Amino acid sequence: MLIICTSCRFMQLYAQKTRRPPTQNLMSVGNDFDPPSRNMQRMLRFAVVQRRLLVATLAGACLAPSLVFAQAAPNGAPVEVVDRVKLRAHMEFIASDLLEGRDTGSRGLQLAAKYIVSHLKQWGVQPGGVDGTYFHPLPMTSSRVVPDGTKVSVNGKALVYGEDYIADTQPGQLSGDLVFVGHGYRVPNGDNPYAGLDLKGKTIVAVAGAAPAGLRGRPGTDYETPALVARAEGAAGVIMLDRRAGSPNWTQRRSRSEAGQMRPGRPQPGVPALSLGPAGATALLSGSGLDADALMGATVTPELLKTKAFRAEVSAAIQVDTQESVSHNVCGLIPGTDPTLKAETVILGAHYDHVGMREVPAGQDGIFNGADDDGSGTVALLNMAEAIAKNPVKPKRSILFIWFTGEERGLLGSREFVANPTVDLSKTAAMFTIDMIGRTKETSPDVPANQSLVNKGQIFLIGPKVFSPALSSLMNRVNDSYQKLNLDQRYDDPNDPNRFWARSDHYPFAEVGIPAAFFFGGTHADYHQVSDEIELIDFEQLEIVSRAILAILWETANTPVSPRAAGTTNPNARG
Ligand SMILES: [Ca+2]
Ligand SMILES: [Ca+2]
Ligand SMILES: [Zn+2]
The missing domain is CATH 3.40.630.10 (Zn peptidases)
Known part of the structure; x- marks a missing residue:
């Protein structure tokens, strides 16, 4: 059987590899600029692969005699x-x-x-x-938040960037005319916490991570997120109440905003958006009648998510550097x-x-x-x-x-x-x-x-x-x-x-x-x-x-x- 197989490509490969001294194979692998430890790792990995290859080609040569690749x-x-x-x-x-x-x-x-x-x-x-x-x-737009030029205070309390809040890569000012909309998702033939509201010039306030159960499909097609609703209805901004402040998710979003997000196309008008952690949420909701502690809790009941308009003193300027x-x-x-x-x-x-x-x-x-x-x-x-x-x-x-x-x-x-x-x-x-x-x-x-x-x-x-x-x-x-x-x-x-x-x-x-x-x-x-x-x-x-x-x-x-x-x-x- 081996004699028949020597005519096929697999066996030629096998023959070449066995003729070549093994050290020569190993020395040719890797990059001269690599530190020795990494080069060594590669050599070892490659040596294992090569041994497997010899076994596999022997088996393959006999199992697949109809493959004549040349x-x-x-x-x-x-x-x-x-x-x-x-x-x-x-x-x-x-x-x-x-x-x-x-x-x-x-x-x-x-x-x-x-x-x-x-x-x-x-x-x-x-x-x-x-x-x-x-x-x-392919025109691209890259935007990044400039922390030094970004200032937020609510009801007289200056919030600390990165700790109390993070910002999306959309420049602008937020207004103090606020509407609390619970989870903030608008679903055709389903949830609509915005029913009967005029959102023009208002700031939408929603609870992060409270999306209605059974949400299916894609944002923009099958449902709208608070940010999409804000853009569609001419709202001034979005504030998400986010209990994950300080978590890896929060840190990751923060560094993504600061590193810059690349999007296809020319710069698009958008709506500025903030995420407030528990301290920021408490400051924002004080005097609103809404229960910040409960809304930042692990389980949020539907009762807590009812739509409610309120006022607060909000001064938020987000500076964003945009490059095309x-x-x-x-x-x-x-x-x-x-x-x-x-x-x-x-x-x-x-x-x-x-x-x-x-x-x-x-x-x-x-x-x-x-x-x-x-x-x-x-x-x-x-x-x-x-x-x-x-x-x-x-x-x-x-x-x-x-x-x-x-x-x-x-x-x-x-x-x-x-x-x-x-x-x-x-x-x-x-x-x-x-x-x-x-x-x-x-x-x-x-x-x-x-x-x-x-x-x-x-x-x-x-x-x-x-x-x-x-x-x-x-x-x-x-x-x-x-x-x-x-x-x-x-x-x-x-x-x-x-x-x-x-x-x-x-x-x-x-x-x-x-x-x-x-x-x-x-x-x-x-x-x-x-x-x-x-x-x-x-x-x-x-x-x-x-x-x-x-x-x-x-x-x-x-x-x-x-x-x-x-x-x-x-x-x-x-x-
Ligand atoms: Ca690499
Ligand atoms: Ca890929
Ligand atoms: Zn690919």
Whole structure:
């Protein structure tokens, strides 16, 4: 049996690894700038992974004899240009500590954009952004509370910032014309503590954490929070009575306000909001007839939450520093060659942003490298763009590569692109997103959190069955004629409780009626951790899956009848 298996890729890998002296493997791992203790940790971790890999590849070689990964794609897709050496080289930059976790709006993310664009230029990929550039702008607003310029006193008592109160990042003054509204939630066909009130110029006072039982759905759609009601009704401000003063939750909200919150779009008019702890609440409610102690208690009865207007002397000025900035999606275009079909576009996307850094004691790891999330998709797109740009034969339809910003902050870049596209979305044949395809169970430590990872040669395919059966069958047809990977569609189900099909950058495109698919390798122990680093990436898997996606992309760009023509079945489609 072993003799038969030596012809396959797994055994070649095994043979190489056994020939190489083990010390050489270990010495090449890690970063020369690391302190020795951390480097040592990595070596040990890597040594464990390597041992597991040897065992796993032996087993895998014999269990999966039909996987022949080196084969050319029958449909002519230039898959050979995609290889693990290039993928690793790109990843060494994209996931390096120098890029500081590629947070949206950060210098690290700008450097990543620069890297992507300079490669697109080398390969002759055309600009696909606005005004003949590679960039598609995402306007952002960042606001932070300035504690020194923020002063609050109620009924003659000066409150201490951080102890007695904290503030939201919305500048302004509050009025002393107050309305107590209990929990403060307004629910259609349900609770409405505001019935019959004119809130113009008034300050809403509500109890934090007293939301009505059974509240379902999303704020703004299914119910309104006090802040949303205040904005809708022209109130002057919101004061939340919050017994959690001094708790970790309180401290976290305080530092978030001071660090600055990044939001998409231009600065929006809003309503200033304060949270008062027990001391502030007592001062505010003195003389109102409301029982501050009871309202700050662990259980608040409905009787205590009855609406009541009252007056108090409130002097509150919140100073907020607001900065506007622009982050960018990066777009590269390969124009189609067919006179008619070139007007149609196939879009391939991956987010190049991640979650940045956190403060840690000196010598500890504070950088979220995002090697898998979504360094893997970022470098896969780069290598595929190179492959198509260098191929003498170009596809019939146009292909647009988009590296999205702001995904980690709520699909901001992809939503902005769909709102202001640089191609005609009504003529977009299909959209593919790659997010986290660089990890496998075989090459990851054997811990519970890694059990939801794919195996080598397997990838989760999410979306096409939900959005477009025509796209689903095209993808499976290409795969069956080529590498025969395990395209696992277990999450490709409108009833999937994880709703993975709505959780990456393909979704805003699916919402406007574009057949969409999402390639995903599963979550793992290093998901959104500082340890999501290059050492844990399985570059063989990344190569295999990238080639599979390239073959599918190629087919979608050349097939006579696009999946779009068959219509979509997205249950939530707007378009
Ligand atoms: Ca993420
Ligand atoms: Ca790190
Ligand atoms: Zn991601």
